[in-house]
Amino acid sequence: MTPLRRSGSEPVQARSPLRLRLGLALFGVVWGAAAAVGFAWAGEPAWAAVVAAIGALAAIDAGLVIRRIRQGSRYQPGRNVPPYRPAERTRKRR
Numbered sequence: 001m002t003p004l005r006r007s008g009s010e011p012v013q014a015r016s017p018l019r020l021r022l023g024l025a026l027f028g029v030v031w032g033a034a035a036a037v038g039f040a041w042a043g044e045p046a047w048a049a050v051v052a053a054i055g056a057l058a059a060i061d062a063g064l065v066i067r068r069i070r071q072g073s074r075y076q077p078g079r080n081v082p083p084y085r086p087a088e089r090t091r092k093r094r
Helices: 018-041 045-071
Strands: none
Touching (some): 018 045
């Protein structure tokens, strides 16, 4: 079996944490909305506003994460930024 040739300096088994962050943000949106409704129903408008603000921040974070996921793994911020650093040859070929 021939090893895969890597072209960057990332770890071999690297995975993006964006999907986990998206899941946590969506959990925060649901939790914030449910808690805001619960506190409003219980007659606590200050607490309802606080958890609604937390839910709104989580919604903004979810939107940013979705945008980053849609940009793809090869997104680069500018022309002068290379897509990755070339791999250094540390192993000798057999």
